[in-house]
Amino acid sequence: PDFLSQYGTEALCESALEKVRWRDGFRCPQWGHDHCTVFRRGQQPLYQCSACHHQTSLRVGTLFQASKLPLTTWFLAIYLITQAKNGVSALALMRSLGISWRAAWRLKHKILRAMQEREADRVLRGRVEVNDAYLGGTRSGAGPPERDPS
Ligand SMILES: [Zn+2]
Numbered sequence: 001p002d003f004l005s006q007y008g009t010e011a012l013c014e015s016a017l018e019k020v021r022w023r024d025g026f027r028c029p030q031w032g033h034d035h036c037t038v039f040r041r042g043q044q045p046l047y048q049c050s051a052c053h054h055q056t057s058l059r060v061g062t063l064f065q066a067s068k069l070p071l072t073t074w075f076l077a078i079y080l081i082t083q084a085k086n087g088v089s090a091l092a093l094m095r096s097l098g099i100s101w102r103a104a105w106r107l108k109h110k111i112l113r114a115m116q117e118r119e120a121d122r123v124l125r126g127r128v129e130v131n132d133a134y135l136g137g138t139r140s141g142a143g144p145p146e147r148d149p150s
Pocket of ligand 1: 030049
């Protein structure tokens with residue numbers, strides 16, 4: 001319910017994305033101008049710079065850029081993927097999001113790549129503790145772990 005109240009409609013997702021992209025208000029990606037007119041072309045809002053008339057959208061330069069899926073689908077997918085301890089299969093995403101398996105697979109891999117790129121520069125230091133994770137198991141082809149004979 002919390003997620004849906006925050007990101008349950010396209011307008012809520014657009015507003016959230018706008019706040020993240022232009023924290024201090026609109027910035028023209030071309031020249032840095034700070035005034036624009038917003039109008040809708042099809043489903044998406046289009047931002048036209050008042051000074052140089054450069055047009056941009058909220059999605060340009062984000063992982064949503066080339067996608068026709070609504071932001072509600074993307075945001076829900078991000079939520080499901082980041083909340084799952086064991087990962088989410090494309091099949092599970094397909095069912096939860098009501099999209100094709102192919103679309104679910106593509107979306108999942110874009111999100112995972114974005115998460116990986118974001119974390120790429122972070123290096124763990126000092127004592128590292130892992131909690132509530134699934135580690136170990138059997139290596140494929142290795143058989144069960146050896147028992148201590150005593
Ligand atoms: Zn401009």
